[in-house]
Amino acid sequence: MATQTIEIREAIRQAIDEEMERDQNVCILGEEVAEYNGAYKVTKGMLDKWGADRVIDTPISELGFAGLAVGAAMCGVRPIVEFMSFNFSFVGCDQIISHAIKMHYMSGGRFCVPIVFRGPNGAAAQVSSQHSHCVEALYGNLPGLIILAPSNSYDAKGLLKSAIRNNNPVLFLENELSYGKKSEIPTEEYLVPIGEARIVKEGRHVTLVSHSRMVDLCEEVAHDLANKGIEVELIDLRSIRPLDIRTIAESVRKTHLCCLVEEGHIFSGICAEVGFQIQERCFDFLDAPIERVCQRETPMPYSKVLEKETMPTKERILNSIETLLR
Amino acid sequence: MRRQLLQGRETMTGRQKQDYHLFQHDLDKAIQEMGKEKILGYLKQMLLIRNFEIRAEAAYLQGSVGGFFHSYMGQEAVQTAALAAMGVDQWWITSYRCHALALLLGATPNELMAELYGKAAGNAKGRGGSMHFFTEEMLGGYGIVGGQIPIATGAAFAIDYFKKFPPKRAQNKDVAICFFGDGAVPQGAFHESLNLASLWNLPCIYVIENNEWGMGTRVDRAVCVEPIAERKAPGYAMEGYTFDGMDFFNCYAGFSHVYEKVKETSEPVLVEVLTDRFKGHSVSDPGLYRSKEDLSKCMERDPLAIMLKILSSYGMLDEESYKAMDKEQKEIAVAAMKFAEETPWPDPIELEEGVMAP
Numbered sequence: 001m002a003t004q005t006i007e008i009r010e011a012i013r014q015a016i017d018e019e020m021e022r023d024q025n026v027c028i029l030g031e032e033v034a035e036y037n038g039a040y041k042v043t044k045g046m047l048d049k050w051g052a053d054r055v056i057d058t059p060i061s062e063l064g065f066a067g068l069a070v071g072a073a074m075c076g077v078r079p080i081v082e083f084m085s086f087n088f089s090f091v092g093c094d095q096i097i098s099h100a101i102k103m104h105y106m107s108g109g110r111f112c113v114p115i116v117f118r119g120p121n122g123a124a125a126q127v128s129s130q131h132s133h134c135v136e137a138l139y140g141n142l143p144g145l146i147i148l149a150p151s152n153s154y155d156a157k158g159l160l161k162s163a164i165r166n167n168n169p170v171l172f173l174e175n176e177l178s179y180g181k182k183s184e185i186p187t188e189e190y191l192v193p194i195g196e197a198r199i200v201k202e203g204r205h206v207t208l209v210s211h212s213r214m215v216d217l218c219e220e221v222a223h224d225l226a227n228k229g230i231e232v233e234l235i236d237l238r239s240i241r242p243l244d245i246r247t248i249a250e251s252v253r254k255t256h257l258c259c260l261v262e263e264g265h266i267f268s269g270i271c272a273e274v275g276f277q278i279q280e281r282c283f284d285f286l287d288a289p290i291e292r293v294c295q296r297e298t299p300m301p302y303s304k305v306l307e308k309e310t311m312p313t314k315e316r317i318l319n320s321i322e323t324l325l326r
Numbered sequence: 327m328r329r330q331l332l333q334g335r336e337t338m339t340g341r342q343k344q345d346y347h348l349f350q351h352d353l354d355k356a357i358q359e360m361g362k363e364k365i366l367g368y369l370k371q372m373l374l375i376r377n378f379e380i381r382a383e384a385a386y387l388q389g390s391v392g393g394f395f396h397s398y399m400g401q402e403a404v405q406t407a408a409l410a411a412m413g414v415d416q417w418w419i420t421s422y423r424c425h426a427l428a429l430l431l432g433a434t435p436n437e438l439m440a441e442l443y444g445k446a447a448g449n450a451k452g453r454g455g456s457m458h459f460f461t462e463e464m465l466g467g468y469g470i471v472g473g474q475i476p477i478a479t480g481a482a483f484a485i486d487y488f489k490k491f492p493p494k495r496a497q498n499k500d501v502a503i504c505f506f507g508d509g510a511v512p513q514g515a516f517h518e519s520l521n522l523a524s525l526w527n528l529p530c531i532y533v534i535e536n537n538e539w540g541m542g543t544r545v546d547r548a549v550c551v552e553p554i555a556e557r558k559a560p561g562y563a564m565e566g567y568t569f570d571g572m573d574f575f576n577c578y579a580g581f582s583h584v585y586e587k588v589k590e591t592s593e594p595v596l597v598e599v600l601t602d603r604f605k606g607h608s609v610s611d612p613g614l615y616r617s618k619e620d621l622s623k624c625m626e627r628d629p630l631a632i633m634l635k636i637l638s639s640y641g642m643l644d645e646e647s648y649k650a651m652d653k654e655q656k657e658i659a660v661a662a663m664k665f666a667e668e669t670p671w672p673d674p675i676e677l678e679e680g681v682m683a684p
Binding site: 025053058064065067068076094105109110111113114144146 | 519
């Protein structure tokens with residue numbers, strides 16, 4: 001099988017490009033996606049290839065263009081909406097929360113909203129309080145929505161293609177610090193199904209669950225612990241909603257110990273949900289309370305010293321696993 | 327006209343308030359264009375709306391209908407005329423005050439009443455309720471004030487998109503028509519949508535149904551200019567119009583004019599329709615902020631009475647046949663209540679179906 005080694009940025013670009021080729025109803029719109037070639041160059045070259053009718057620069061008007069995309073999707077267009085940062089989705093979130101995700105149910109199944117909202121989520125390098133929030137926990141509370149958060153090029157491409165073909169609103173969460181991360185993926189077309197977690201590394205001593213960029217951190221932890229003879233089973237959620245609790249529960253029944261890692265905040269976070277569902281399914285299998293490593297309860301500070309302190313770190317994860325094994 | 331009611335209660339200064347320029351129509355021409363049969367058909371639709379709202383409200387007061395209930399009574403001429411002028415095959419969208427539009431677009435009184443009763447045979451299977459009616463061409467009634475304005479803009483975007491990239495199933499829609507109240511004008515969604523529509527030349531007709539009240543707040547305490555459309559539209563390089571929402575023929579002529587205009591230019595327009603709701607914001611609103619005198623004065627301009635007067639003067643209708651038409655529509659509404667009463671509840675086993683689209 002032919003392969004290519006590409007960055008996540010390029011994997012996302014390929015997914016969009018292939019789906020635009022496959023279906024002329026697919027278009028992409030957002031701030032700086034066309035003439036500027038994308039704030040993070042995800043849409044580089046697309047304007048030249050597809051033209052301004054399908055690669056559409058919007059004014060800074062998140063509520064307006066998010067809602068426009070919802071309306072267009074109800075009428076048969078399949079828009080991809082790029083948020084320059086998912087933090088800006090808050091300006092337009094009424095259109096996601098009250099309109100896009102409720103439409104199919106509220107209309108008795110008459111209208112669906114095939115739309116992908118995508119863009120970088122969470123912290124980048126010192127972009128401070130208003131550009132660093134992880135949005136998945138906020139949006140995770142909403143039935144009718146699919147939330148995906150890939151950690152590598154393979155999943156980014158395959159999941160995004162599935163998302164574009166799906167008839168529901170999808171939040172596709174990327175990460176600015178991961179856009180340049182390379183991995184080897186097939187050259188030929190493939191899809192990654194929505195709703196399936198991936199076992200990154202098998203192990204029998206402790207289950208470690210994470211998603212998006214924090215998977216990288218967890219891989220380092222798993223590697224370090226392997227040197228000490230501790231076998232970590234690392235699970236990448238990939239899909240936050242729907243959640244593949246079965247894969248997680250199977251692992252926890254095997255290892256009896258579990259640590260959850262999330263870049264976002266601890267209160268009402270994704271880990272709170274995953275942890276509770278583990279408790280529901282694996283109560284008798286757990287040898288210790290589930291550990292959580294999340295962002296501490298501060299807005300994102302600017303100073304790099306403080307920024308590091310509030311985010312999950314390798315040390316904090318190692319400490320948590322040590323607590324579990326004690 | 328109606329604005330005289332506000333005298334002595336003015337809150338706006340001369341800087342904010344200017345004169346309205348009502349769209350001028352030729353009544354003879356409008357009547358000739360439509361012909362007697364069609365006109366009586368439109369009157370019948372208005373009577374159906376009126377009777378549906380009266381019975382549905384009665385059902386609400388009996389406890390058969392829950393949630394919120396926003397009556398379209400008093401505003402019937404506006405959407406009836408818009409449909410008469412532009413035909414069903416467009417994209418239509420409105421606020422939570424959505425019963426009339428669904429009826430006009432062909433939803434049956436039975437399915438709509440069943441929806442109000444929360445029954446399985448309802449328009450949205452009992453999941454939407456009073457504020458969320460849909461039809462094939464109706465993108466919905468919406469419960470967030472102004473929330474439908476960006477969505478209508480997207481429908482206009484889709485019309486434009488499919489002209490460039492024709493879909494397999496051809497679509498013949500020319501325009502998206504978006505109704506919202508004066509209370510939605512201060513929302514950001516209004517500004518963002520009009521800016522986008524004008525910037526991208528999207529064929530959208532934005533219609534402010536100015537019934538003077540955003541719940542209990544009178545329009546001159548919420549919107550900083552009067553007239554609204556005439557003064558806001560130029561800021562978006564759009565044309566702005568004012569129609570008399572109590573006069574079916576003025577609305578018909580006005581909507582026909584803007585429809586031709588938008589078809590020709592593919593540019594959006596902004597319309598303000600001066601109308602009145604005869605009821606509170608919703609059923610639970612007793613309307614204590616309006617004097618009885620104020621309300622009875624505005625009811626003198628009942629769109630049905632105005633239409634009857636005009637049609638009588640043209641010898642098209644007399645009091646008696648009007649009453650017969652009214653009775654016929656009343657019976658349809660009463661039968662819808664009976665249907666809604668008797669048709670089964672949704673099966674709770676289906677509660678979680680349809681959250682996700684297949």
